[in-house]
Amino acid sequence: MSSFKAIGLPDWLCNALHAMRIIKPTSIQAATIPEILNGRDCIGGAKTGSGKTIAFAAPMLTQWAVDPCGVFGIVLTPTRELAMQIADQFAALGANVNLKVALVIGGESMINQTNKVKENPDFIIATPGRLAHIISENPDDVRGFSRVKYLVLDEADRLLTDSFGEDLAGCLKAIPDPTKRQTLLFTATVTDSVRTLKDKPVAEGKLPVLLHELDKIDDVVIPDKLSLGFILTPFMVKEAMLHNLLTSEDYGDSSSIVFVNRSETAETLRRILRKLEVRVTSLHSQLPQQERTNSLQRFRAGAARVLVTTDLGSRGLDIPTVQLVINYDIPRDPDDFIHRVGRTARAERKGDAISFITPNDLTRILAIEERIGRKMEEYKKITDNQVIKNSLKATSKAKVEARMDMDREGFNDRSRNRKRRLELEAQFEGKAPKRSKKNIN
Incomplete structure (x- = not known):
């Protein structure tokens, strides 16, 4: 198996990975990092525990270090807990290079998170609902998004369902179109909705989407152990x-x-x-x-x-x-x-x-x-x-x-009150209440 340096990562990032006891790239990392560094959009599919976060974080950090410019990348993920874990990994990798990472998730102060976004951090790790809300409520505060070079959808199979459709659209409207950014989709289960993106039209001068599906959805491998x-x-x-x-x-x-x-x-x-x-x-x-x-x-x-x-x-x-x-x-x-x-x-x-x-x-x-x-x-x-x-x-x-x-x-009362609040919010917006997994974010 090749080394991280051999697949294109700089010394400072290799050293950061070694400090985290990550010595050699996994299969998904070896397959996708060179292609992302080469400017290609990428769909990466591999089983859980295979190192998908490093597969998109490492090339993004490599390019950021060459030309940092405002909000360099946005990572969207379906749950708060996963967003926090990804933010921790970015912070650990960039601990020695003054990397600024903003975590934007529900359940935290909207004012504090809006202020963090206004400061134009290098990377934003977010759940779609909260980021879309900040964008819609504070359009002048997200002008830095116009320079975004990378968009990552982690657990893309979940994010591309109807549950997240409206919020995802709200996030996308604030960043450059696909011809002016790289789009990286990673998931443990490459569904048809994810796989069909491989065949989307490619703009002139834009390298085509690359699909690295190490564990096909129709041939899932449960580890022998x-x-x-x-x-x-x-x-x-x-x-x-x-x-x-x-x-x-x-x-x-x-x-x-x-x-x-x-x-x-x-x-x-x-x-x-x-x-x-x-x-x-x-x-x-x-x-x-x-x-x-x-x-x-x-x-x-x-x-x-x-x-x-x-x-x-x-x-x-x-x-x-x-x-x-x-x-x-x-x-x-x-x-x-x-x-x-x-x-x-x-x-x-x-x-x-x-x-x-x-x-x-x-x-x-x-x-x-x-x-x-x-x-x-x-x-x-x-x-x-x-x-x-x-x-x-x-x-x-x-x-x-x-x-x-x-x-x-009053546990059940709180549950009922929360459900009723969501229904009233939906009615206020002139929409039917959503009965989906979205609200777990």
């Missing part, structure tokens, strides 16, 4: 089964992520497990931004060994020590399953993914197995007798207490 298992779980004992698994001999000390489909489920499980003395934290859209940030920091630092999350935590987040992923709820989309289990078995490490299957989940499981081309093996080390003996009574009591606490603190 990732073990896929399932537990047949009656709905009424799912909490007890979860507690038993997390405290079992196999996983009692493991760093684990538990995926659920709803914010209310995530909050309920966090409270149940905490009452049962499991070091746990949670991540979901009903948490204030500071709590979301703190939760990830606690999990990364090992202060919590279990993270209960919605699909907010399924894309892009790099937490190398995760040993176990549990699908407490089965996702509706097989691709979401791929992203979830991709949180473990990263960077050649081993990892396990165990899915709880209720009778209502059979159709989804069959679709997932067809999609990934693998069968899950039944995990048989936890028996009904173990669950009844070790967990059922305790979790039932903890669940009742957790529900009472949530009612007393």
Whole structure:
């Protein structure tokens, strides 16, 4: 495998990568960095954990160092957590060259973020909703966007759905057209909507879009070191089964992520497990931004060994020590399953993914197995007798207490009020309310 210097990166950036213990380029980095440096638009598709952020950050920083000019690049990504992670990586790479990075996401002060944008940072890392809002409310403050040389869509398959269409359009109107900038799209799943961009018309003097799809969407490879298992779980004992698994001999000390489909489920499980003395934290859209940030920091630092999350935590987040992923709820989309289990078995490490299957989940499981081309093996080390003996009574009591606490603190009222506020905002704008994943940003 070639070195970073051999594929065109300058010494200062190679040294920064070495300081981060990133010594040799991965396949996606080796394939895309030289082409981006050569001026080509690029679509990069590779499995999670393959180093896609460095694949677009490194060539952008290389060119920025040659000719810094106002806002040099904008990176858009679907979730706040992923935006924060990308911003951290840019800051680390540019720590010794006075790089200015602005993070523009929901849940933070609009005034502070608008002021950061006005200062014309070198790079802006943003979620589309917040950046589009700043652009529409403060058109005079984003004149520096006219010099943008790079636009990156990270997790492009999500950003190119209808959920983000309006906000994405609002961001694009403030930057140069595609003939005057490079556009880089990166994703773990190259959908048809992404792939068809390869065949778009190319302006005179503009190099064509280049597609590097290392892991085709129709031929997804689940790493060999990732073990896929399932537990047949009656709905009424799912909490007890979860507690038993997390405290079992196999996983009692493991760093684990538990995926659920709803914010209310995530909050309920966090409270149940905490009452049962499991070091746990949670991540979901009903948490204030500071709590979301703190939760990830606690999990990364090992202060919590279990993270209960919605699909907010399924894309892009790099937490190398995760040993176990549990699908407490089965996702509706097989691709979401791929992203979830991709949180473990990263960077050649081993990892396990165990899915709880209720009778209502059979159709989804069959679709997932067809999609990934693998069968899950039944995990048989936890028996009904173990669950009844070790967990059922305790979790039932903890669940009742957790529900009472949530009612007393008005958790469901806050959820209803937030939903109503979004509906009123949509009506005020003369549009039907959006029922989409967009609002998790």
